[in-house]
Amino acid sequence: MAAAIALIFFYAPLDEDGLNQKIFYFHVPIAFTAYACFGWGGWKALRHLWKRDEDADLESYVAIHLGVIFGLLTLVTGSIWARYRWGHWWVWSEDQLVLFLVLFLFYCAYFMLRFSLPPGPQRANLSAVYALFGVALIPVSILAIRLSQRFIHPIAFDKGGPNMAGSQFFTFCVAVLAMFAVAATLYHLELAGKRLDVRLRELREALQ
Amino acid sequence: MTTEEKYVAAVYLVVFVVLLAYVFIIGLKLQRLERELAELTQLALRKKEEPERKAVAVG
Numbered sequence: 001m002a003a004a005i006a007l008i009f010f011y012a013p014l015d016e017d018g019l020n021q022k023i024f025y026f027h028v029p030i031a032f033t034a035y036a037c038f039g040w041g042g043w044k045a046l047r048h049l050w051k052r053d054e055d056a057d058l059e060s061y062v063a064i065h066l067g068v069i070f071g072l073l074t075l076v077t078g079s080i081w082a083r084y085r086w087g088h089w090w091v092w093s094e095d096q097l098v099l100f101l102v103l104f105l106f107y108c109a110y111f112m113l114r115f116s117l118p119p120g121p122q123r124a125n126l127s128a129v130y131a132l133f134g135v136a137l138i139p140v141s142i143l144a145i146r147l148s149q150r151f152i153h154p155i156a157f158d159k160g161g162p163n164m165a166g167s168q169f170f171t172f173c174v175a176v177l178a179m180f181a182v183a184a185t186l187y188h189l190e191l192a193g194k195r196l197d198v199r200l201r202e203l204r205e206a207l208q
Numbered sequence: 209m210t211t212e213e214k215y216v217a218a219v220y221l222v223v224f225v226v227l228l229a230y231v232f233i234i235g236l237k238l239q240r241l242e243r244e245l246a247e248l249t250q251l252a253l254r255k256k257e258e259p260e261r262k263a264v265a266v267g
Contacts, residue, residue: 005220019212023219030223073226077219084215182227189234196241200248207251 004171004178012171015164020084025172027077029179031100034074035138037067037183038107042135045128057124058198060131061114062191064107066183071104099141106134 008025015021041063048056078097079089091097110130117123162169209217 019210019216022216026219026223069226069230073223076222076226080215080219080222084212186227186230186234189231193234193237193241197237200241200244203248204244207248207255 001178001182004175007171007174012168013165015168017085020081023077023081025175026179027074027081028172029176030070030077031074032176033179033183034067034070035142036180037063037070037187038103038134038138040187041067041131042138045131048124048128049132054124057128058194059191060128062187062194064110064131064134065190066187068104068107068111070179070183071100071107074100075104096141099137103134103137103141106137110134 004025008022012022012025017024041060044056044060044063047053048060078100082091083089110127113130114123114127117126162172164172
């Protein structure tokens with residue numbers, strides 16, 4: 001992460017967007033990380049339903065939890081950027097923003113569903129099915145920028161490749177890797193805590 | 209500090225604060241788990257000692 005920040009501020013050149021463009025190096029990798037977390041949560045949900053892997057339910061939950069946090073960060077960092085660039089915190093006519101908000105709220109509702117049910121196989125199965133439905137929204141959200149009629153949101157990548165200089169693209173790739181590394185670390189940390197919690201509960205029940 | 213710099217600083221600060229808060233919450237949870245583990249270790253040790261004490265008393 002330190003390397004990514006150093007590259008962003010001391011290596012990547014400024015473009016016509018000015019210093020404000022530095023937000024792109026954090027905002028887009030955070031959005032990609034949120035999509036990756038939701039995708040990983042969906043994959044683990046599928047494994048739970050397919051292989052009846054009990055541990056996959058917990059892994060899916062932790063991935064979606066992280067995805068919601070990175071999703072919130074995407075919305076906040078995007079809004080700050082939009083406030084400076086467009087003069088508005090939020091633009092309802094922009095499909096990509098609204099679809100990302102829908103995706104975010106959809107996964108927020110995942111927790112309402114999960115915690116409204118008692119722990120057990122029913123909760124795990126319903127949560128897994130819900131998480132899988134959410135995965136369908138991910139490509140729609142990513143492709144929304146191409147479906148949009150107004151094209152207010154900047155397009156960083158098109159059919160010809162990245163719309164940026166080589167040094168900017170390199171910095172962007174390092175920032176994406178750094179954000180993925182942060183998410184992976186937090187994922188394993190939270191998962192270890194959750195597993196420990198479950199084992200301790202089992203141990204307490206066995207001892208009492 | 210220009211307005212542009214303030215917006216860039218705000219973005220980086222928000223990300224840093226949120227991630228720090230997340231790590232802090234996980235840290236608090238791990239502390240709680242550590243306390244619970246210590247409690248359960250004490251409980252297990254007491255349970256282990258109980259039958260031995262009974263055997264000595266009978267003898």
